Amino acid sequence: MAAPMTFREKLNGPWHERALQAFLVIIIAHWAEHVAQAYQVYVLGWAPHQAGGVLGQAFPWLVHSEVLHYGYALVMLAGIWAMLPGFVGRSRTWWLVALVIQFWHHIEHALLQAQAIAGHPFFGRPVPTSILQLWLPRLELHLFYNTVVFIPMMVGMYYHLFPSAPEASGMRCSCAWHSAPTTA
Numbered sequence: 001m002a003a004p005m006t007f008r009e010k011l012n013g014p015w016h017e018r019a020l021q022a023f024l025v026i027i028i029a030h031w032a033e034h035v036a037q038a039y040q041v042y043v044l045g046w047a048p049h050q051a052g053g054v055l056g057q058a059f060p061w062l063v064h065s066e067v068l069h070y071g072y073a074l075v076m077l078a079g080i081w082a083m084l085p086g087f088v089g090r091s092r093t094w095w096l097v098a099l100v101i102q103f104w105h106h107i108e109h110a111l112l113q114a115q116a117i118a119g120h121p122f123f124g125r126p127v128p129t130s131i132l133q134l135w136l137p138r139l140e141l142h143l144f145y146n147t148v149v150f151i152p153m154m155v156g157m158y159y160h161l162f163p164s165a166p167e168a169s170g171m172r173c174s175c176a177w178h179s180a181p182t183t184a
């Protein structure tokens with residue numbers, strides 16, 4: 001009799017498809033907020049501090065709470081890491097790229113969070129500032145970060161949904177849109 005599956009084995013096996021779908025809904029909603037914020041600034045001409053995306057208009061504290069930004073970055077990092085074993089072949093390579101970029105994005109948020117806890121910004125700036133923010137404004141930088149994490153995730157997802165036959169034979173989940181050719 002086989003040993004009972006661990007949580008992470010289930011997550012990368014029978015639960016992979018559902019978990020990825022739920023993860024994607026959250027990611028797209030969050031990303032849409034960043035796009036909405038850019039729209040408010042560039043098209044509507046709002047001041048960046050006032051531009052809170054869609055939810056931020058009703059709940060400004062959502063956008064101005066550093067701990068929520070940090071928490072989201074951490075959840076993203078944990079989610080990408082937790083679902084990595086389910087990806088094989090080319091999809092794994094792209095998912096790993098997303099993991100590495102999100103790791104750095106998360107470090108940037110940790111740095112912002114540290115400034116919020118310390119009660120004063122670093123680098124002699126008037127507001128909490130991350131490393132790449134020394135060269136790019138925060139709105140553009142995080143639109144960029146969310147985009148460069150999203151793209152390799154989408155490519156990885158594509159190869160995960162449409163695997164080659166050898167890749168499909170290594171998969172333990174139900175994500176592939178076609179089943180591997182039977183060898184029987």
Ligand SMILES: [Zn+2]
Nearest residue numbers: 016086173175
């Ligand atoms: Zn899968």
